[in-house]
Amino acid sequence: MKLLHHHSDLGCWEMALAPPAPALRGLVDTYSGYDERNTRFTRRHELPGIQAVLIVNLGAPITIIDTDGHTLPVASGAGFAAGLSDAYAVSDSTGSQRGFQVMFTPQGARRFFGLPMRALTNRAFDLADLLGPVVARDLIEGLQAVNSWDAGFRLLDAMLQQRMAIAPGFDIAGAREASWTLRQLQQSHGRMTVAALATELGCSRKLLAARFREHVGLTPKSVSRILRFRHALTLIDAKPARWSAIAQDAGYFDQAHFANDFRQLTGRTPGDYLADRLPDQYGLPVG
Incomplete structure (x- = not known):
């Protein structure tokens, strides 16, 4: 487990990161536990990536505005x-948050939720609606009862493995093609290019x-766009460079294409x- 701490005029937070159990590799990317206190910002743009997310909120109430504009x-x-999602979502808080997060691969989310991934695209749903009230309650109450990040991650390992083991069948050939692509x-x-694939x-x-x-959940073209964007973020974080050089290295046609996609x-x-x-x-503070 990796533990990160931050203290500055932005606020203070602790984040714990851990990999899933070996049996869940390829289905879950990572677990995280977070405890944010008195952050200067209360609104964030949650940036798109190639994972589906599950969050259990153990802190103050929050509000999610998903990419399609629905408020949860x-x-x-x-x-x-x-x-x-093919663009950012928005999260609103009081400036303090605490909870657990699971980052699923698309293959893992497809198995865990038992739904076509297109049904979840650009949307956020209450856990009880997706998992059923009993399963959602057991997961949430279990995480409320743990006394450490590590104990929470072990509980997630056990619950996810149990549910994945009884996941309904689906188009295996299509899943393999999608995973390869x-x-x-x-x-x-x-x-x-999609044509080459x-x-x-x-x-x-x-x-x-x-x-x-x-x-x-998305088309190959939309995923390519997100992957270019994420590669550009990596280049931005790595070292200072001209925007034109970052755009070229990330695979954009030109700087205008890069700026338009970024916005x-x-x-x-x-x-x-x-x-x-x-x-x-995670996320980009906007207020």
């Missing part, structure tokens, strides 16, 4: 989950897109992101 109040002792896109930082698989672009949306995916300009990004923290 999340009380203390409640939880929510969201699929992949996602790996190619990730390895190329979104540079591979479809040719490799021996299917039409239309069929590939349909299968990909079923098991990932649509974050709600901010690249310069604003650079000035406002949080150290060791």
